[in-house]
Every structure is written in C-alpha cells, then in structure tokens.
Amino acid sequence: MMTxxxxxxxxxxxxxGLRRTYRADVPNLADENFGDCISSMKVVGQPxxxxxxxxxxxxxxxLEEGDHPATEINDKASSLKLITEDLTNPKxxxxxxxxxxxxxxxxxxxTNLIFGNMNDKISSHRVQKGTWLLYEHPxxxxxxxxxxxxxxxxxxxxxxxxxQVSHVxxxxxxxxxxxxxxxxxxxxxESEKNIQVDQYVYINNTDIExxxxxxxxxxxxxxxxxxxxxxxxxxxxxxxxxxxxxxxxIEAEASNTFKVKKDQAESFTTRKKAELSLPVKVPPRxxxxxxxxxxxxxxxxxxxxxxxxxxxxxxxxxxxxxxSGTDISIDLQSDTIGKL
Numbered sequence: 001m002m003t004x005x006x007x008x009x010x011x012x013x014x015x016x017g018l019r020r021t022y023r024a025d026v027p028n029l030a031d032e033n034f035g036d037c038i039s040s041m042k043v044v045g046q047p048x049x050x051x052x053x054x055x056x057x058x059x060x061x062x063l064e065e066g067d068h069p070a071t072e073i074n075d076k077a078s079s080l081k082l083i084t085e086d087l088t089n090p091k092x093x094x095x096x097x098x099x100x101x102x103x104x105x106x107x108x109x110x111t112n113l114i115f116g117n118m119n120d121k122i123s124s125h126r127v128q129k130g131t132w133l134l135y136e137h138p139x140x141x142x143x144x145x146x147x148x149x150x151x152x153x154x155x156x157x158x159x160x161x162x163x164q165v166s167h168v169x170x171x172x173x174x175x176x177x178x179x180x181x182x183x184x185x186x187x188x189x190e191s192e193k194n195i196q197v198d199q200y201v202y203i204n205n206t207d208i209e210x211x212x213x214x215x216x217x218x219x220x221x222x223x224x225x226x227x228x229x230x231x232x233x234x235x236x237x238x239x240x241x242x243x244x245x246x247x248x249x250i251e252a253e254a255s256n257t258f259k260v261k262k263d264q265a266e267s268f269t270t271r272k273k274a275e276l277s278l279p280v281k282v283p284p285r286x287x288x289x290x291x292x293x294x295x296x297x298x299x300x301x302x303x304x305x306x307x308x309x310x311x312x313x314x315x316x317x318x319x320x321x322x323x324s325g326t327d328i329s330i331d332l333q334s335d336t337i338g339k340l
Contacts, residue, residue: 005045005082005174005311007063009038014069016040026080028054038077041068045174046087046310047131049146051079062133062146065174083131083171084311085149090130090170092147094122098155098162110169114138122165127151135167173310178242180260181304182320190298197328198292203337204282211281222325228260228303229319236262236307236316244303244320287335295327 004023011017020034029035041050043065050073052058061073062083071077089108096102096118105118113119125134127147136142145159156162204210226247230236241261282288300321307314 006043007048007080007082008042008044009034009077009080010040010042011037013039013074015042015067022080023082025056025082027056029078029080030054035078036075038071039074040070042066043068043174045308047083047171047174049081049083050077051081052076054078056081060146062171064172085129085131086312087130087171087173087310088312090132091128092130092132092168092170093126093128094118094134094165094168095124095126096121098123098157100124100126100152100154107168108170111167112138113166113168119166120163123156123162124154125152131171133169133171134161134165135169136161136164138166140167140169176237176240177308178236178240179306179308180242180244180318181306182244182246183302183304184246187299187301190300192295192297194293194295194329195325196291197294200280200290202280202282202288202290204284204286204288205337207284209281209283211279222328224325225323227321229321230262231316231318234262234316234318235314236305238262242305247320247322283334285337287337289333289335291331291333293329293331294325295329296323296325297327298323 006021006023008019008021010019017039018034018037020032026032029038035054038050041048041063043063045065047062047064049056049060049062050071051060052073056079058078059073061071063071091106091108093100093104093106095104102123103118103121105116113122122134125147127149129149131149132147133140133144134147135144143161145153145161147153153159156165202210228244239262241259244260280288280290298321300319303318303320305316305318307316
C-alpha cells in the first residue's frame with residue numbers, strides 16, 4: 001500500500017488516550033472535538049505545522065516524519081497544516097539588506113550561521129525550492145519563521161526578525177515508498193530448453209505384458225532464481241526496499257513476494273526436492289525408455305515502479321528476471337523388439 005501523508009494526534013503523552021488521524025489541513029481542531037488537548041503525535045510522510053491558534057495563527061512547531069511521544073505545544077494545539085511543497089533539493093537565497101540587496105548567500109542544507117558571515121545580518125530572502133525554517137538562535141533555538149517555495153520576503157522587519165536569524169533549516173521529506181507492478185503482458189522469454197535429468201530402460205522379451213513390482217523413485221531438485229535490475233537512470237536511493245508481489249514460486253505459480261533493496265544483492269534462489277514415482281508396465285516384445293525431463297526457462301518482465309516522495313509521485317521502470325527449473329515431466333518411448 002502506498003504511504004499516505006498523515007498525522008495521528010493523541011490526547012496524552014506516549015500515544016495514550018483518545019486519538020485522531022488526519023490527512024489534510026485542519027483549520028480548527030475544536031470543530032473536531034480535539035482542540036487544546038494534544039500531547040503526542042505520529043507523523044507519516046510530509047512534515048506538519050502545529051499551530052497554537054485556529055486558522056494557522058500564533059506560535060507553531062514543525063514536526064517531521066516519526067514518533068513524537070511528547071511535544072512542547074502540549075495541550076495548546078488548535079490547528080494543523082500539512083506541508084505540500086516538494087522538499088527534495090531545497091534552495092534558499094538570503095540577503096543582508098531588505099529588498100534582496102547587499103551581500104547574499106545561497107543555502108541548500110541546514111546551516112548554523114554563527115559559523116559564517118551572515119549571522120544576525122539577514123533582512124530578506126527568496127525561496128527557490130523547499131520549505132525552510134529560519135530561527136532566531138543557533139541550533140534551531142528561539143522564534144522562527146516558515147518560508148515556502150516561491151516566497152519572497154522583502155523585509156524581515158515585517159516579521160520581527162530583522163538582523164536576528166542565526167540558524168536556517170530545510171524541512172525534510174518523508175521516506176520514499178514504492179509500489180511495484182509486474183507488467184506480465186510484456187513478458188519476454190529469453191531461453192527455454194528441456195534437459196534430461198534421468199533415464200530408465202525396461203526390456204520385455206516375453207510374449208506377455210510384464211508388470212514390474214518395483215517403483216522407480218528419484219529425487220529431483222526444483223529451483224527458482226529471482227533477480228531485479230534497476231534502470232541506469234533510477235532515482236531510488238540506496239537502502240530503500242519494496243515488495244515485488246506475484247513473482248514465480250517453486251510450484252511455478254505467480255504468488256510469491258520478492259523483497260528488493262536498492263544496492264544490495266537484488267536476487268535470491270529457492271530450491272525444493274521433488275520425488276517422482278513410476279510403476280512400470282511393459283508390453284510384450286517391447287523396449288520402453290522412460291526419460292525424466294526438466295524444463296528450464298529464463299524470462300524477464302518489465303516492472304513499473306511508482307515512487308511516492310512527499311506529495312510527488314514519480315514513475316520509473318525496472319526489470320524482473322527469473323530463471324526456473326520447476327516443471328518435471330516424463331517422456332515415454334516404446335520400441336518393438338524381435339524374438340531372440
């Protein structure tokens with residue numbers, strides 16, 4: 001299931017008491033009978049802003065994906081806002097003076113300004129991408145303002161932070177999630193062959209049918225080998241894993257699940273012993289040859305990868321490869337022989 005952007009709010013710390021789950025902005029929690037009572041929260045996906053007053057007013061805090069068993073806005077939250085901007089590759093330009101003048105610095109990651117030349121000197125900004133928090137004190141301390149993609153704030157005097165910003169932080173997107181769909185209608189057979197794994201020969205030189213009391217039994221190894229190939233242009237990050245459902249199982253049915261993890265050995269093989277039994281009846285004057293055959297097949301199937309990054313969905317493609325030897329069959333051939 002694709003990950004949704006949600007926030008679950010709880011009445012008490014450590015996720016206790018009454019709870020509510022939201023997937024969109026809530027301008028007034030009192031209308032939800034949940035105002036001024038939140039003490040812990042769980043965030044999935046994009047970050048949320050939690051405001052002290054209704055309609056996204058007053059003091060607020062920002063919460064990124066994760067569990068938050070306690071909160072500094074305890075029993076004071078009155079409205080919730082989901083961050084909907086694309087938070088990948090953030091970028092902001094900060095200026096020394098109002099109206100985007102004076103010295104400027106371009107930031108693309110969290111920055112403690114006390115280590116540079118712009119500490120307590122910023123008076124305006126322009127956001128190229130992302131959602132940024134600009135703090136009054138180092139180490140994300142004190143008051144902060146929220147700056148979103150496309151925003152141009154010409155004068156920090158308007159928000160009471162002129163020449164007071166010491167720390168700049170870009171909110172991070174939630175973890176990526178992937179839905180993988182096998183496109184079986186585009187399956188491509190790469191090779192297919194029958195291999196003889198064993199053979200028995202029975203000769204009946206008599207004039208009556210011979211029924212052998214012995215049963216021919218032998219164990220044969222079935223196997224299925226899976227692998228996954230990402231495209232060279234994939235944007236999926238190292239370590240991300242997802243389930244590829246419906247791959248071929250050891251019984252040659254499409255029902256297994258193959259867990260794929262980026263930049264690990266994206267392959268595995270399963271094996272199983274199969275026993276074949278064959279009572280043998282050979283007609284008169286007949287040589288019967290019984291061959292046990294294993295069908296080996298290699299094929300590939302394109303895979304659609306639907307990648308969710310915050311509010312953004314990206315489609316990529318990979319390839320599922322399968323090599324299997326699961327189909328054991330019996331080939332029987334009879335030849336008439338003359339009398340000795």
